[in-house]
Amino acid sequence: MIGTTKKPLEEVLAALAPHRKVALVGCDGCAKICQTGGVDEVAQLAQTLEAHGKEIVFQATPERTCNVAKSDPVLQPLKEKIEEADALLVLGCGGAVQITRHLTETYGLTKPVKVGLNSVGHLDTLVPGAVATEECSDCGDCLLNDTGGICPVTRCAKSLLNGPCGGAEAGKCEVDHSRDCAWILIYERLKALGETDKLKRFMEPKDYSRMAKPRTLYIKEGRVA
Amino acid sequence: MKLTELFRKGVFVFTGEVGPVKGCCRTNGGPPPDFVREAVAIKDYVHAVNVADNQSALMRLGSLAASVLLKQAGVEPIFQLTCRDRNRIALQSDLMSACTLGIDNVLCLTGDHIRLGDHTSAKPVFDVDSVQLLKIARGLNEGRDMMGNPLTQPTDLALGAVVNPGFEPLDLQLLKMEKKVEQGAQFFQTQAVFDPVIFESFIKKAERFGVPVMYGLLIVKSPEMARYINENISGITVPRWLTRELEAVPPEGRKEKALEITLRLTKEMAPMVQGIHFMPLGWSDLIPPVVTELRKAGLA
Numbered sequence: 001m002i003g004t005t006k007k008p009l010e011e012v013l014a015a016l017a018p019h020r021k022v023a024l025v026g027c028d029g030c031a032k033i034c035q036t037g038g039v040d041e042v043a044q045l046a047q048t049l050e051a052h053g054k055e056i057v058f059q060a061t062p063e064r065t066c067n068v069a070k071s072d073p074v075l076q077p078l079k080e081k082i083e084e085a086d087a088l089l090v091l092g093c094g095g096a097v098q099i100t101r102h103l104t105e106t107y108g109l110t111k112p113v114k115v116g117l118n119s120v121g122h123l124d125t126l127v128p129g130a131v132a133t134e135e136c137s138d139c140g141d142c143l144l145n146d147t148g149g150i151c152p153v154t155r156c157a158k159s160l161l162n163g164p165c166g167g168a169e170a171g172k173c174e175v176d177h178s179r180d181c182a183w184i185l186i187y188e189r190l191k192a193l194g195e196t197d198k199l200k201r202f203m204e205p206k207d208y209s210r211m212a213k214p215r216t217l218y219i220k221e222g223r224v225a
Numbered sequence: 226m227k228l229t230e231l232f233r234k235g236v237f238v239f240t241g242e243v244g245p246v247k248g249c250c251r252t253n254g255g256p257p258p259d260f261v262r263e264a265v266a267i268k269d270y271v272h273a274v275n276v277a278d279n280q281s282a283l284m285r286l287g288s289l290a291a292s293v294l295l296k297q298a299g300v301e302p303i304f305q306l307t308c309r310d311r312n313r314i315a316l317q318s319d320l321m322s323a324c325t326l327g328i329d330n331v332l333c334l335t336g337d338h339i340r341l342g343d344h345t346s347a348k349p350v351f352d353v354d355s356v357q358l359l360k361i362a363r364g365l366n367e368g369r370d371m372m373g374n375p376l377t378q379p380t381d382l383a384l385g386a387v388v389n390p391g392f393e394p395l396d397l398q399l400l401k402m403e404k405k406v407e408q409g410a411q412f413f414q415t416q417a418v419f420d421p422v423i424f425e426s427f428i429k430k431a432e433r434f435g436v437p438v439m440y441g442l443l444i445v446k447s448p449e450m451a452r453y454i455n456e457n458i459s460g461i462t463v464p465r466w467l468t469r470e471l472e473a474v475p476p477e478g479r480k481e482k483a484l485e486i487t488l489r490l491t492k493e494m495a496p497m498v499q500g501i502h503f504m505p506l507g508w509s510d511l512i513p514p515v516v517t518e519l520r521k522a523g524l525a
Binding site: 160166196 | 313338340351353361
């Protein structure tokens with residue numbers, strides 16, 4: 001999922017300062033999991049904004065706002081309401097915001113689309129409702145087959161591919177002593193699997209062109225460009 | 226002079242280390258900066274002096290410019306090059322620049338993470354790691370860039386690397402050391418270690434690589450510094466006995482105590498290695514008496 005945190009209310013109010021009539025769009029996908037933009041959070045923010053003198057034109061929470069297949073059927077019927085609004089505020093990831101903007105443009109509307117959240121990464125839920133961790137960097141050339149299912153590109157602070165730096169102490173990363181050294185985890189895992197020979201193999205520098213932004217996925221061809 | 230030539234001749238190699246200053250060093254004919262003077266003061270006792278590359282991720286004068294200043298002052302520099310701040314294009318370019326400017330030795334490092342330094346909001350690079358950097362540097366020595374394109378002139382650099390004998394699990398560190406050897410490392414300087422038992426168990430396992438190893442010794446100047454290192458410097462553990470010994474003497478006696486400890490440790494470690502790398506943290510004046518004593522004792 002895409003992890004999100006709430007922007008401070010002052011920042012949201014500053015972004016909405018020129019606008020009185022606001023349409024609220026949440027996301028019942030990732031933002032719901034992060035407790036930042038599901039139905040409940042959208043309703044809470046609507047009350048807060050009303051208390052600050054805003055008029056809420058509508059509240060909508062598509063199942064996945066980043067996916068037009070889910071957001072268009074929700075937003076298109078609200079076209080007239082969107083037209084009535086001075087601005088839209090999206091409680092979703094940066095992708096959800098931009099898909100919402102894209103949809104308003106396809107509806108022939110030029111409306112400010114503002115963001116109420118900060119996107120903080122591709123994160124995976126470890127403790128539901130409490131902890132999500134970054135496990136994957138979407139590098140375009142997955143190495144997990146050779147690293148015991150633990151990603152060094154993501155979980156090593158330096159993205160080292162050929163083993164640990166010298167900085168770990170007591171198994172912890174030099175950057176954050178509360179975090180395990182990814183390479184020690186990989187080593188222990190491969191040892192348990194009887195695959196430590198994999199650690200001897202030189203790993204070539206990564207092809208970062210596969211991460212060159214912005215990427216487009218052509219789903220039918222399975223092609224990224 | 227490349228350190229590899231010294232090792233080939235069987236010379237027991239001594240190296241020191243200086244950290245470039247935070248500031249420009251255009252002297253306009255005036256006195257050289259302190260780090261150059263520090264290096265010059267020990268040049269008759271060491272074969273070369275490491276020049277740190279934005280050490281601990283603290284923004285400083287560039288290690289290449291500082292290395293050139295040392296070279297101009299008659300000191301053989303070891304140009305430290307980290308992957309933290311340069312992508313593969315910049316790394317290759319800097320290696321060629323170094324050779325062009327007369328540098329003979331380069332130490333290929335990953336580099337401390339930006340989080341430990343004074344520009345914590347910077348974008349970390351880490352495009353390649355130290356093992357890959359060694360392979361890239363070897364390729365430049367052989368006349369081609371990492372994409373296989375020919376160079377008009379190859380570089381001619383002795384390639385050094387580092388290893389941390391205090392790392393646990395040691396076998397994992399040795400796996401990386403072996404990769405460094407396979408990809409081009411021609412000599413090693415170790416991270417600071419103070420325990421001869423740990424060092425011996427490391428060296429027994431590392432001997433099979435057949436590459437010269439220099440024992441790395443950090444000169445701890447005070448109990449406060451020992452505590453600071455343990456809390457803030459990654460990969461180095463100052464043992465309690467050393468801190469206690471420094472605590473047992475008044476501040477004015479600590480330099481003498483540091484000399485005594487340095488002598489004791491280097492005498493114990495010297496028979497196991499092909500050289501000693503001093504990290505004096507400004508107390509470079511302790512190096513001449515230690516080197517003199519080791520030579521007198523027939524250990525170097």
